[in-house]
Amino acid sequence: MRAEGGRAILIEGVEKAFGATRVLKGVSLTLRQGEFMALVGPSGCGKTTLLRIVAGLESADAGRVVIGGRDVTRARPADRDIAMVFQNYALYPHLTVAQNLAVPLAMRRLSALERLPLVHRLVPGNAARRRAIAARVGEAAAMLRIAHLLDRRPGQLSGGQRQRVALGRALVREPAAFLMDEPLSNLDAELRAGTRQEIVDLHRRAGVTTIYVTHDQVEAMTMADRVAVMMEGEVLQLGTPREVYDDPCDIRVAGFLGSPRINALPGIATENGVSLGTLALPLRAAAAPGSAVTIGLRPEAIRVAPLGLACRVEHLEYLGAETLLHARLEAPEARIVARLPVAAGEGLSRGDAVRLGADWERALVFGADGKRLALHQAARIDA
Amino acid sequence: MPEALALSAPRRATAVLGEASAAWFLVAPAGIALFLLLLGPSAALLALSFSDWELGAPTLAWIGFENYAELATDPVFRAALSNTLVYVRVVMPASIGLGLGVALLIESGTRLRAFFRAVYFLPVVSLLVAMATAWQYLLHPTIGPVNKLLAMVGIAPVNWLGSSDWVMVSLCMIGVWENLGFVVVLFLAGLTAIPADLYAAAETDGARSGLDRFRLVTWPLLGPTTLFVVTITAIRCLRVFDTVAALTRGGPNNASEVLLHMMYREGFSYFRIGYSAAITVVFLVIVLALMLVQTRLLDRQVHYG
Ligand SMILES: Nc1ncnc2c1ncn2[C@@H]1O[C@H](COP(=O)(O)OP(=O)(O)OP(=O)(O)O)[C@@H](O)[C@H]1O
Ligand SMILES: [Mg+2]
Numbered sequence: 106m107r108a109e110g111g112r113a114i115l116i117e118g119v120e121k122a123f124g125a126t127r128v129l130k131g132v133s134l135t136l137r138q139g140e141f142m143a144l145v146g147p148s149g150c151g152k153t154t155l156l157r158i159v160a161g162l163e164s165a166d167a168g169r170v171v172i173g174g175r176d177v178t179r180a181r182p183a184d185r186d187i188a189m190v191f192q193n194y195a196l197y198p199h200l201t202v203a204q205n206l207a208v209p210l211a212m213r214r215l216s217a218l219e220r221l222p223l224v225h226r227l228v229p230g231n232a233a234r235r236r237a238i239a240a241r242v243g244e245a246a247a248m249l250r251i252a253h254l255l256d257r258r259p260g261q262l263s264g265g266q267r268q269r270v271a272l273g274r275a276l277v278r279e280p281a282a283f284l285m286d287e288p289l290s291n292l293d294a295e296l297r298a299g300t301r302q303e304i305v306d307l308h309r310r311a312g313v314t315t316i317y318v319t320h321d322q323v324e325a326m327t328m329a330d331r332v333a334v335m336m337e338g339e340v341l342q343l344g345t346p347r348e349v350y351d352d353p354c355d356i357r358v359a360g361f362l363g364s365p366r367i368n369a370l371p372g373i374a375t376e377n378g379v380s381l382g383t384l385a386l387p388l389r390a391a392a393a394p395g396s397a398v399t400i401g402l403r404p405e406a407i408r409v410a411p412l413g414l415a416c417r418v419e420h421l422e423y424l425g426a427e428t429l430l431h432a433r434l435e436a437p438e439a440r441i442v443a444r445l446p447v448a449a450g451e452g453l454s455r456g457d458a459v460r461l462g463a464d465w466e467r468a469l470v471f472g473a474d475g476k477r478l479a480l481h482q483a484a485r486i487d488a
Numbered sequence: 489m490p491e492a493l494a495l496s497a498p499r500r501a502t503a504v505l506g507e508a509s510a511a512w513f514l515v516a517p518a519g520i521a522l523f524l525l526l527l528g529p530s531a532a533l534l535a536l537s538f539s540d541w542e543l544g545a546p547t548l549a550w551i552g553f554e555n556y557a558e559l560a561t562d563p564v565f566r567a568a569l570s571n572t573l574v575y576v577r578v579v580m581p582a583s584i585g586l587g588l589g590v591a592l593l594i595e596s597g598t599r600l601r602a603f604f605r606a607v608y609f610l611p612v613v614s615l616l617v618a619m620a621t622a623w624q625y626l627l628h629p630t631i632g633p634v635n636k637l638l639a640m641v642g643i644a645p646v647n648w649l650g651s652s653d654w655v656m657v658s659l660c661m662i663g664v665w666e667n668l669g670f671v672v673v674l675f676l677a678g679l680t681a682i683p684a685d686l687y688a689a690a691e692t693d694g695a696r697s698g699l700d701r702f703r704l705v706t707w708p709l710l711g712p713t714t715l716f717v718v719t720i721t722a723i724r725c726l727r728v729f730d731t732v733a734a735l736t737r738g739g740p741n742n743a744s745e746v747l748l749h750m751m752y753r754e755g756f757s758y759f760r761i762g763y764s765a766a767i768t769v770v771f772l773v774i775v776l777a778l779m780l781v782q783t784r785l786l787d788r789q790v791h792y793g
Contacts (some may be wrong), residue, residue: 162688182691189692195685199708208704220703243566274693 113138114159114282114314119386121154129152130338131168135207139312141305143329145319147361151191152318152339158282159316161185173281183212188275190285194267196259202270203255209278214238235447245277248307249413265296276307283308283315289324323363326350334358356475359401365429365442368407370400371471379470382436384414389481390470398478401469404429407443410462416441418457421450432459523558530772536765539778543759555766565767567742568750574656575746576725579663584717586664587671591708594672595679605676620734624649625661649735659744662731668723671717678713682706703706712787718784723775746772 114136121129128151129308134143139425157163159170161182169178177185188209196205211220213236219228246252247267259267268288275283288304289297305328308315319325325332326346333343334353342354353359359367372379374392379385381400392398416432419440428450443461453459470478537555540612543600559565593602611619626634627648633644649692695701729748732738738745738753747767755764 160692162691181696183694183696187692191685191689193685195689209693
C-alpha cells in the first residue's frame with residue numbers, strides 16, 4: 106500500500122503554536138489506506154489540535170497534510186472529503202435526527218437554491234436527488250439501529266443515542282477519512298464497551314481510514330490497528346498495540362500505557378549488567394558503566410519469590426480475579442506494584458516483609474533521558 | 489415516601505391549616521405584592537376609563553363606554569394609532585435587521601469587540617431627552633449639519649421635524665438609532681452562546697459559504713434570542729414617547745402624534761384622566777396581544793427540547 110495513494114493519510118512535520126505555547130512540535134504520521142489508528146496521550150498533549158488540523162478547522166504553522174493522495178494543507182474542511190465525530194457530538198439541535206443525518210449529503214448533492222424551503226420544488230431533478238438522500242439516511246440509520254429515532258430532535262435522545270447519530274452523520278457519506286475525537290468519553294462504562302465493538306465493526310465494513318483520538322488506553326489497545334502515543338506535542342511512538350506495550354521506546358510511553366503503571370526502579374549500569382540494590386541483573390544495556398538507568402518492570406512481571414528483593418507491604422487491593430500488592434522496596438528506595446494471583450496475596454497484610462522477584466527478561470531499561478536502551482543479550486536469573 | 493423527604497416546617501403548616509389554606513398562606517405575600525403593584529393599578533385604570541373624571545375634579549360620573557366611543561371617532565386618536573403602528577412597522581424590522589448585521593460583523597471580527605459593544609450600547613444608556621436636543625440641532629432646517637451635508641451634494645434642504653411629510657421619517661430614523669445598540673448587544677449575547685463546535689461540524693459537513701453556515705447554524709440557534717428581541721423591540725417601539733415629547737410634541741398638525749404622547753397630553757395637559765385612561769387601556773390591549781402571540785405561537789417553534 107503506497108502511503109500517498111488511495112485513501113491514506115499523510116501528516117508531515119506539522120507544527121502549531123497558540124501564541125507562545127508550542128502545542129505541536131513537528132508531528133509526522135502515516136496512515137495506510139483503511140487503517141484504524143488510535144491517537145493517545147495525556148490531556149493537553151495536542152491530540153484535538155492535530156485532529157482539527159487534519160480536518161482543516163485549524164491551520165498548521167508548518168508541515169503538510171495529504172489525504173487520499175491530495176495535498177490538502179490549504180484546503181477548506183468542506184473540500185477535504187473527511188467526516189468528523191466531535192467529542193460533544195455537535196448535533197444541530199433544531200433539526201430532527203433524519204435531518205441531521207441528511208446535512209452532509211444535502212450540502213454536497215443539492216445546490217444552494219435546492220436547499221431553500223419551497224423554492225426547491227421548482228428545480229428539475231430535485232425530487233429524485235432528495236429521494237436518494239432519504240434512502241441513504243435510512244440505510245445509515247438502520248445500520249446504527251436508530252431508525253426509530255429519525256423524527257426526534259437531539260434534545261430528546263439519550264447520550265448513547267446522540268452518540269450514534271453523530272456517528273451516523275459521519276457514516277452517511279463515504280469520506281476518505283473518519284476523524285473521531287473521543288467519541289465515547291461521555292458514555293458510561295457499559296455503553297462504552299458495547300459501542301467500542303460497534304465502531305470497530307463499522308470500520309471493518311466501511312474500510313475507511315480512521316484517526317481515533319482517545320485518552321482511554323483500553324480503547325486504543327482494543328480497537329486500533331496501530332497506536333500513536335503522543336506527549337507534549339510530539340508523537341513518541343507509533344506501532345501495533347503489542348509493540349507499544351511490550352516494546353516502548355520511551356519511559357513516558359511505558360508509563361502511559363498499562364494500568365497500574367509500569368514500575369520504574371533506579372538502577373546503575375555496570376560492566377556486565379545492571380545493579381539494582383544488592384541484585385546484579387545481567388541486563389547488558391548500552392550505557393556507560395556507572396551511569397544511572399531506570400529499570401521498567403510491568404506489575405504482571407512481578408511475583409513473590411523467596412530469593413527476591415526485600416520489600417515491605419504498604420497495602421493490598423483485592424480486585425476479585427487478582428490482587429494488587431503495593432510495596433516499598435527498601436534498597437534502593439522505590440515503590441513497587443505487583444499484580445499477583447489472589448492466592449499469592451493471601452496472608453499478607455500491611456507492614457509485612459515480603460520478597461519480590463520478577464521475570465527479569467521482561468524488564469526494560471531506560472537511560473537517564475528516558476529513552477529505551479538496547480540490551481545485548483537476553484537475561485536469565487533466578488530471583 | 490415523598491412525605492418522608494419533605495421538610496418539617498411545611499408539614500407543620502399543613503397539619504394546622506390543611507393543605508389548601510397552607511398553600512394560600514404561602515403565596516399570600518407574593519400575591520399581595522402582585523395585586524398592589526400591578527393588578528390593582530390596572531384595575532383602577534380600567535375603572536377610570538369608564539368615567540369622566542378630570543384631574544382635581546371633586547366628583548366623577550360613570551359613563552360606560554363613552555370614552556371608547558369618542559376614541560373611535562377622534563381623528564387625533566386615529567392619527568396617533570396609525571403613526572404608532574407605522575413607527576413599529578418601520579423601526580422594529582430596520583433596527584433588528586441592521587442590529588443582526590452589525591452583531592455578526594462585530595462577532596466575526598477579532599479585535600475591538602468590547603469597544604464596539606460599548607459604542608453601540610451608548611444610545612441605550614444615555615438620557616434620551618438630552619440626546620434629543622442633539623438631534624434637534626442635527627436636523628435643524630437652517631443651521632443643522634444634515635441639511636448642510638445635503639446641500640453639498642446639491643439636495644434641497646428638508647424641514648426634517650417641521651414638515652408633516654418628513655416628521656415620521658425623522659422620528660423613525662432616530663428610533664432606529666435608539667434601538668440599534670440594544671438589539672446589537674442582545675444579538676451579541678445570543679451569538680456567543682452558540683457552540684463553536686457546531687460551526688466546525690457545519691464546515692466539515694460541507695457548508696462552504698458563510699451564508700450556508702448562517703442558515704444551518706446561526707439563524708436557527710439565534711431563534712430564542714430573535715424572538716426575545718422582536719418582542720422587546722416591538723414593545724419599545726409601541727412605547728415611543730420621549731423623542732416625540734422633546735422634538736415635535738406630536739406636531740405639525742398631529743402628523744407625529746403617537747399613542748403614549750396623546751395619552752400624556754389628554755391626561756396632563758387637558759386633565760381628562762378618564763379619556764387618557766381609555767387610551768392607556770387600548771395601548772395595554774395591544775401589548776398584551778403581542779405577548780400572547782409570542783408565547784402561544786412563536787415560542788414553540790424556536791425552543792428545541
Ligand atoms: N484555541 C486555543 N488557544 C490557545 N491554546 C489552545 C487552543 N486550543 C488548544 N490550546 C492549548 O493547546 C494544548 C493542546 O490542546 P488539545 O485540545 O489539542 O489537547 P488534547 O490532547 O486534545 O487534550 P484532551 O485530552 O484534554 O482533549 C493545550 O495546552 C491547550 O491549552
Ligand atoms: Mg481533546
